[in-house]
Amino acid sequence: MSFNPLEHKGIPLDRQVRNWRELDVEPVDPDRSDPYTKCRIITMNGIEVEAIMFSHHFNRICPDPDIKRQMAEVRYIEQQQQKAVNWLLPGQASVLETTISYEQVAVDLTAWIARMEPDAYLQQAYEFGVLEDFDHLYRYANLYEMIEHRKAEKIVGELTEIMPGRPTVAEHRHPADNLRDPYDKNKAQPLSKLHALTVMSAEQQTMNFYMNVGPMYMEPIARQLYQEIGLIEEEHVTHYESLVDPGETWWERLVNHEYNECYLYHSFMETETDPKVKAIWELHLNMELEHLRLACDLMRRYGGRDPESILAPELPPPVTFEPNKEYLRELLATQIDLTTLGAGYVREAHERFEKMQQELMGGEKPPSERVIDEHREAFGYEYRSEPEGPHPVRRLRETAGV
Template sequence: MTFNPLTEKGIPLDRQLRDWRELDVEPLDPDATDPYTRCRVIVMNGIEIESIMFSHHLARTCPDPEVKRQLAYTRYIEAQQQKVVNWLLPPIASTLETTIAYEQVAVDLTAWIARMEPDPYLTQAYEFGVLEDFDHLYRYANLFEMIERRKAEKVVDGLTEVMPGRPTKAHHRHPYDNVRDPYDRTKVNPLSKLHALTVMSAEQQTMNFYMNVGPQYMEPIARQLYVEIGMIEQEHVTHYESLVDPGETWWERLVNHEYNEVYLYHSFMSQEPDPKVKAIWELHLNMELEQLRVAGDLMRRFDGREPEEVVAPALPAPVTFEPNKEYLRHLLGTQVDLTTLGAGYVRDAHERFEKLQEQIHGGEEPPSERVIDMHRERFGTEYRIETEGPHPVESLRQPEDGDR
């Protein structure tokens, strides 16, 4: 059965306000919760924050006081939704444990979207990015065991492998080479707009999270690793946000934001095993349907267009959290040596890339390499979770004298 968000009725805005008791929801139990439930929570927190910040930016450019008030009202409800979603995260989980979950989101969400993306150029953008988040997960997993004496396997529950991706030290590129070509809003599949907005929002929230939690650590290697990967997450936000057509109007973007929230809440409601969390997804879905209707009215008023002109008439297939091990191993075996040049991708290091590498690393090993060396010194080897045979790149390497 198709679900058209533009014709479905939601909860009227004046009935969406909640009191404090409703906002302070019962958090997840990290020892009993499906890891993908936590992943869905992290995604929707990032989606809600992007919606809130977009509304603030729109309000700052809007001269109409009536519209500012309408945006403020909806934004207040969105802020309540964000608090409910984010307050689901378990308070007993450490920052590093939550970091592992953030990277599991980045790996399995981006991999799934890359598999489903209809535009080959956009697919390549997601495939390029996911191999870097895959390596971040590996670096943080080694830090996790060193600092907390705990294994990332408990967090990802075997759903996501933990092993090297494109080496983090190679992610530092000249800023010019992080800007991609945008899709054409007049020709692109509406699903591609949702994909770009979703991945951008998730990466943006990861960037924000690392910027804020990194300096809270006392261990020098932890502070340094968050600095390094935090800088790369900023690159990733640039990478993904540049995919969005800058010709989209403010009102078109507003509709896309609200439609995407409907899409994701509907997707996650359909697969959520935790009844309490599922009830939140369902409630927020019904709230977002009305917020989408309001956004559509604003688009008609200020753009003179119907929302049906920019979004799909029915929701696409649900966004799904599931293991992507075989797909990621294929990417490791075929794309691990890529870097970027301009809006494209190349296999050979070029002058601009090498110059920035020299400037940022200063001839020394970066924290992402030192954390692995420190783990080897302490435990005799690095930490990995490989569930489907040897690493697809390392298995092709010829043995060196020291390996024989």
């Protein structure tokens, strides 16, 4: 059944403030919950953080006190939503366990969006990035087994394969080569705008997460790996945010943010398997419907445009977390050797890329390579998914009782 958020009334803004008891949500069980439930939680946390920071940036350049007041009221509710969403994550999960879930989001959300993206240039941008997040998952999985002696497949539920992607060592590019050409706001389909905002928000939250949790580990290899992959996330945020047309007005961006929140909360309400979490998605959707209505009113009054002229007349099919194994294997077979040059993609290393590599590596292996070497030294093999049967070295060790 089609759903047009512009035609639905939400909860009035003056009834949206929740008390402490209502915000004290019950976290999901890390051992029994659907891995994709955690992925949906992490995604919506990133979406809410982006909405909050966008509103703050708007507040800093807005001279009108009436607009600032209304946005402050909505922003406070967004902050409550972010707290409720992010606090669904289990407290007993380690930083590395949460990290692996973050990378599962990056892999399966980006892969799904790439499959659904109607614009070929934007699709290529998502396909390029997903092979790098795929490799990050592999590196963190090896670190996880080394430090916590557990298997990452338990966290991802074998829904997402763990194996090398585009090697992280080959992902360090000159900053100028992380900029893409933006879509044209007057020609791009509304779905493409939603996709770009979603992936940008998710990657931004991953970047923020690694910036803050990286130094929490005592083990040198862990601290170093977070530093390295954290710098790749900076590249990814630049890569994805540059897809958005910089000519969009603040009002266009505002209604796109609110519409995208409605889209994602509705998507996850439709696909969630945990009843308690689903109830939160439904509640937040009904809040966001009001936020969207208010944003549309602001656009009409101050932006001089009808929001219906830029928004989809109904929500697209739900964003769905699902395995993308065959799709990713195809990308591995055809795009693993790509790098970027300017706003395009090439298969050969070039002068800027090689100079950046020399400056960063200093003749030494980066942490992303050393973590695999240390895992092999400790266990006799590297950790990865084994869809074709047990790893031969592991099988020999198990047979020998090692």
